[in-house]
Amino acid sequence: MFEPNFHLGRGKVRWERVLFFFGMTAALAFLSSCGSSSTAVTPTITVSCDPTDVTVLSTSQCTATVENESSTLVNWSISPAGTGSIDAGGLYTAPASVPTNNVVTVTATSQVASTLTATQSLTLEQATAISAVTCLDPSTNLSATTVSSGNQLTCSATASTGATVPVNWSVTNASSLGGSIGSVSAQGIYTAPLIPPPGQKVTITATSQALATETMAVTVSVVFGNAVLNGSFAFSTSGRLPTKAFWARVGTFSAGGGAINGGLEDINQGGSPNTVNTQRAFTGSYSVGPDGRGTMQFCEGPGTSCPQGSPATAYFRIAVVSPNQVQIIEFSSPTTTSATTIAGGEMILQDQAVFNTSNGLPLAGTYSFNFAGVSSTDTEESVVGEFTASGFGTNGIGTISAGGPTTPGEMDINASGAQVLSSSTYQYRANGRGTVALGGLSFSFYMVSANRAKFIEIDSASPATPTTPASILVGDAYIQQTSSTCGWALNALSGGTVLETTGASSGVVVQNLGTFTALNGAVSGVSMDQNSGGTYTQPAGTGADNYTMDSCGRGTLSVAGHSYVYYIISTSDAVLQEVTSGVVAYGLLLPSQGGPFVDSIFNGSYAFRLGGTDAAGTAGNREDFLGQLTSSGSGTGLAGTLDLNDFGATQTGIAIANGTYLAAGGIRGTISLPLATSPSTTRNLVFYLVSPTLFYVLDVDQAPAGTALGVINNQF
DSSP states (O other), rough: OHHHHHHHHHHHHHHHHHHHHHHHHHHHHHHHHHOOOOOOOOEEEEEEOSSSSSTTEEEEEEEEEEEESSSOEEEEEESTTSSSOOOOOEEEEEOOOOSSSOOEEEEEEEHHHHHHHEEEEEEEEEOOOOOOEEHHHHHHHEEEEEEEEOOOOEEEEEEESOOBOOOOEEOSSSSSSOOOEEEETTTOEEESSSSOGGGGGGEEEEEEOOOOOOEEEEEEEEEGGGOOOOEEEEEEEEOOOOOOOEEEEEEEEEEETTEEEEEEEEEEEOOOOOOOEEEEEEEEEEEEEESEEEEEEEEOTTTEEEETTOOOOOOEEEEEEEETTTEEEEEEOOOOOBBSSSSEEEEOOOOOGOOOOOSOSSEEEEEEEEEEEEOOSSSSEEEEEEEEEEEEEEOOOEEEEEHHHHHHHHOOOESSSEEEEEOOEEOOOTTTTTEEEEEEEEEEEEEEEETTEEEEEEEOOTTTTTOOOOOOOEEEEEEEEOSSSTEEEEEEEEEEEEEEEEEEEEEEEEEEEEEEEEEEEEEEEEEEEEETEEEEEEOOOOOOOEEOOHHHHHHEEEEEEEEEEEEEEEEEEEEEEOOOOTTTTEEEEEEOOOOSSOGSSSSSEEEEEEEEEEOOOBBEEEEEEEEEEEEEESOOOOOEEEEETTTTEEEEEEEEEEEEEEOSSSEEEEEEEEEOSSOEEEEEEEEEEEETEEEEEOOOOOOOOOOEEEEEOOOO
């Protein structure tokens, strides 16, 4: 038996603990049950497109965000069908036109759950129409449809509301003849080329960035302007004074923006006594008109301001061929029609390397030269020849080698035959000017490039005999294009060749222009035109015409009863002297390329310059004219303008209207230029094709029309 009190006490404790245990167990079970159960999470997808207002043919980028799904990849679609397209990356492209219902629904569908989709609405809008394209001249901020060389126009495209339309810009030219047309920037700034394109027209087009079919264009005329001339130029002119005394000038200057600076020139003026002025400094100015014709003036005094229209000491008319070449004649001042000098020549852009005296290159190599003017007895004189120059060191001193059997160094004066040159020295400075002695004569020269230099004789009358003038010569020297000294062979004169000479005989000007074919010492296919003081003839080949050449490049030539001496420069390119009895003349041989001549070759705009004698016919009555000519390539409708200096009497702006030209077979043709003068007259010319960009021309009018020989250069 147990004691009752003991039994009751132990039972009480046991049941309390049991109840606590079961209570805790139930609680833990409940808590455990809560921790192990889960609630299902719903996958989601959203779509966003930017922009939501879409212009036709433009784009909107759509993106889809997928959550709580095993893949975030989606498939894209649009509705209604045919309202654009969308690629796998969500890039939507609008159609070319706005449909009746202009709302497009873009749908993104999950690639792993086809029922998981989202949409975005896009509104299609028509592109803003371009109602106007306007180009402004930045200097005036006024609307302009003409721009000159190198200048700019600022163009914009606007809607009917006046708002600017975002566009892409382009520029084209309708002609198939090539040439630079300038450029237009993304901001619509059009920059004109230095030389106008064929036809002088360019089309500037604005294309809507939103709609490629929304375009508008404006036509702009590109003309010449002052910016076409920029840099250092070597120049030369030669001719006569009203006293009939010979005149020549050679020099250099820097041009830009209508101003001339750093001018330096040598002048040799005939008379009794003759006057030589060396290293004369000058400033000046120029103005280039829309057709490339213009004016230029020098103020021959150091530091003198010389803007256009101010008093100057020398006046010129110019015709731009290119940024590298300008034809030039001396002229009267703007306030008179009487010129103090009658002369013509050219300006050539200088290679800047010729001003670097440390490189030793200017005047280095073998050169053929062609000088002409008057002798000490004031009669026509021609000097052609060749010399070898050593180049020079930092002291600017170089050497002319003595001539010999295997060394170039000789010259021909008129028809006196070759004479060997003695050795001599020359000096050259960083201003581009040098001095040299050749055959006992003193010259200054101005380098055009390492391949070419312009020379002028600077001898003056002897103090012992001041009334006896020295000779006056002016011309150019060209480097011989051969790989070795005295390495020429007979085939250096070969193929179709153009011949041109000008000079005098029995007191009248004689000018010849022709062509022939050279092959192994024989001459065939001769065609020649001659104007002797107003008497026009066509000398014929003799059937026994021929040529020779020694290894140093000197040769003789017989063509149509005329005899010549030449010094080769390159293949079929040579300086030329006529040695026919009673004639003193000089000129060039040039290879003819690009023939036969057809009407369409003579197509575009051209600068020209001719010189000779006026109706009086005597050698002292100098006449020069230059101008600009436009041809459509059809043989008719030639038009242009010229400036004339007729022995000091000047006329400017003479119109040429309804001129014609005709191919006469091969490379020869004829030109007729009606001039709007009072009384009106027509100048008749023959021309020979040297290349499609260069023609030599000869006036073939009978006396009393005078004579003239010159060049026509293609501008564009």
